[in-house]
Structures are given as C-alpha cells and as structure tokens.
Amino acid sequence: MKKTVLHNYARLIARKGVNIQKGQEVFIHAALDQPEFITILVEECYKAKAKKVTVEWYHPSLEKLDMRYCTIRTLAKVEEWQKAKLQHRADILPCNIYIDSEDPDALKGINQEKSAKVSQLRYPILKPIFDSMENKYPWCIAAVPGAAWAKKVFPDLKKNQAIEKLWEAILKTSRVTDDPVAEWTAHNDDMNKRCEYLNSLGIKELHYKGKNGTDLTVGMIPEAIFKGGEDHTIGGQRFNPNIPTEECFISPMRGKAEGVVYATKPLSYAGELIENFSVRFENGKAVEVHAEKNEALLKQMIGMDEGAAYLGECALVPVDSPISESGLLFWNTLFDENAACHLALGMGFADTIRDFEEKTLDECREMGINDSMIHVDFMIGYEGLDIDAVTNDGRTVPIFRSGKWAFKA
Numbered sequence: 211m212k213k214t215v216l217h218n219y220a221r222l223i224a225r226k227g228v229n230i231q232k233g234q235e236v237f238i239h240a241a242l243d244q245p246e247f248i249t250i251l252v253e254e255c256y257k258a259k260a261k262k263v264t265v266e267w268y269h270p271s272l273e274k275l276d277m278r279y280c281t282i283r284t285l286a287k288v289e290e291w292q293k294a295k296l297q298h299r300a301d302i303l304p305c306n307i308y309i310d311s312e313d314p315d316a317l318k319g320i321n322q323e324k325s326a327k328v329s330q331l332r333y334p335i336l337k338p339i340f341d342s343m344e345n346k347y348p349w350c351i352a353a354v355p356g357a358a359w360a361k362k363v364f365p366d367l368k369k370n371q372a373i374e375k376l377w378e379a380i381l382k383t384s385r386v387t388d389d390p391v392a393e394w395t396a397h398n399d400d401m402n403k404r405c406e407y408l409n410s411l412g413i414k415e416l417h418y419k420g421k422n423g424t425d426l427t428v429g430m431i432p433e434a435i436f437k438g439g440e441d442h443t444i445g446g447q448r449f450n451p452n453i454p455t456e457e458c459f460i461s462p463m464r465g466k467a468e469g470v471v472y473a474t475k476p477l478s479y480a481g482e483l484i485e486n487f488s489v490r491f492e493n494g495k496a497v498e499v500h501a502e503k504n505e506a507l508l509k510q511m512i513g514m515d516e517g518a519a520y521l522g523e524c525a526l527v528p529v530d531s532p533i534s535e536s537g538l539l540f541w542n543t544l545f546d547e548n549a550a551c552h553l554a555l556g557m558g559f560a561d562t563i564r565d566f567e568e569k570t571l572d573e574c575r576e577m578g579i580n581d582s583m584i585h586v587d588f589m590i591g592y593e594g595l596d597i598d599a600v601t602n603d604g605r606t607v608p609i610f611r612s613g614k615w616a617f618k619a
Contacts, residue, residue: 317481429466517582550591
C-alpha cells in the first residue's frame, strides 16, 4: 500500500478518530503485525501536537504461553505497578488508540475456563479505576491487516496478495479518500440526522422480526437517546470511537427484553469463533443459548458476571452499508458489526443518557444502563429483518424493512 495513503489513514485516526489536542498524551495499543503503519501513526500523532506517544505492543502467542504455564493465582494478581499505571491514565486522560490486526483464531485452543476465571478475579480490583475514567477520554478503534487475518478473509490468495486486498477493503470501508477528514465530517452529519429523527419519535420499545425466527422486543430507557458517528467526552472533546462506523445505537433498559434472536454472522470472542447461534431472553436476561460451534464458550460468556446476560446496546445498521455491500465476511467485529444490525451483551453506554455530563455513572446505571465486565456485539441483521418502534404515544413506526432504513434522513 502506498505510503501517502497510509499517512492519510493515520492522519484520520489521529485528527478525527481521537482528535488529539495540543499537549495531550497518546497511548497506542497494537499487535506485532504492522510496525511500519504504527510508526506512521506515531508520526501523525506528533504532527497533531501530541505531547508524548507511547506504544504498547501485545502478541497473542505470549498470552497463550502465560495461560498454559502460569497458575490462576499468578495471572489474577494485580501488581501495584499495574494499578499505578492504570491510575496514571485516569489522572492524565490521554487519547487511546486501539489498532486491531490479529488473527481471529489467535487464541484457539486456550483454556477458556482458566482465562475467564482470571478475568473475573482481576476485574473487580481494576473496576473502580475504569469507572473513574468512563466518558472522560477520547478513544478510537481502527484496523490494519495482519497476515493471518488477511488469509482468513482471502484464503485463496497468496499472503502478500491477501494483505493488499484486505488493506483495500479496510481503507474503502473506512472512507479513506484524498481528504478523509472532510469525508468523515459529512458522514457524521448524515448519521446525526438519522439519530435526530429516531430521538424525535419517543421510542418505548423496538420490535425485531425476522424470517429466520427472530422475534424480539426490547424496552428503551425514557432518558436514553440514539447516537452515531462522532461522540464527545464529558469535557467536550469530540472524537470518533470506531473507524469504520455505520451504526445508530442506543443502550436499552436493563431487564426489558423478551423473545428470541438469531445471529447472522460468526462472533469472535476470546480469540475463538462462535457460529450459528441464538439467544432467548426472558425479563431482559439471556436464559437460553444454542450454537453449532463453541456453545460452551457462549454460555461461559453470558455467565462472566451478573450483567453479562443482559443487553447493553441496540445498534441499527442497514444491509446496504459500504461494509455489507463489499460482500466480505471480515471475521472481525469492528467491521462485521457495521455490516448489519447488532445487539451487545454486557455493559451499556452511560453517555446514551440525555445530558449524561450532568449525571454520575451510578445515576445513569440506576436509570437502566447495564453494568458488566464484558461488552460483546453480535450481528442479527440481514435482508429479512424488519424493525418497528412502538412510541410512548402508542404509534407503531417502521424503522427497518427488509434490512434497510424505512425512512429518509
């Protein structure tokens, strides 16, 4: 891929993704697949007037070795330096950039029960610091094509050809043009108009109905609003958390979901793939799940903590989005969730509460925002999905028909 194009992409992440402010620190979290692009990204962050850019590398193979040879007690221990490191971020509130590139099957074969137990033991220790940072710093998830991931998407191509093809797909769906910042400004405006319409309806609940058997009703929080594209921190710093993004999303009322929903794409979770699965809800809780592949992992996921079996997000994405029209299965949630409507189990978004800046995190959760150590998106949209909104004044308003928007922005 041409360096000029990669610089445009990196500039988009730095200036529109996290919107670096002069003198702000930046942390980049990346695997070892793309050192060349990470170097370009670091340079673009400095050109955006970052004070200091720190790259934190990770490698799934090392995680597998730790999980194989260390005890649960050793892995679950949170060292004082680890707490101090996280507290430092809570104190300075840097921009956080997450670059996704690794193999979707990177952790295949890992002891999932052991891994889950470690996470369950560590999370309560770190949760107070995580909560203190909520909605206070800008972040952005973007992607570059690791070799194993590229071969997963394009198995019939040679490695270098597959990487190039995946680069092309990432850049196209991420709207990387000669002036991607301007392109994203227009894209954000369009998504904002759709959210404004949805928020004008006064939606009480959403009813999902699909020819594949999906029949689910989800209740809304009266104070919640749909959001999409550009977001902002409590302090007012604007940023785009996902590149790409095509979703208008909201956090539903915890405990208000009834019916069954069928996934339409594989779910990448804990380094493995869960395929062809369904979830049945009663009183808002996932009480029954089935999967053709990795059903045990799906059951483990909804049992991670008390909130893991409840919904944290409802996201609306038409089947004619650029990612869907690419015809590719990316085997990556960042992209596949933006090809279809999706739901998320686990943590909800406090910033979907209207005027969240004036409320505490606890107050938002008391209103109905779900709390959990996980937030896992799974795709339910396809050409056979209809969605209706039931409004507070008793109307039924079509939102989606045959997988597409039923209204014009």
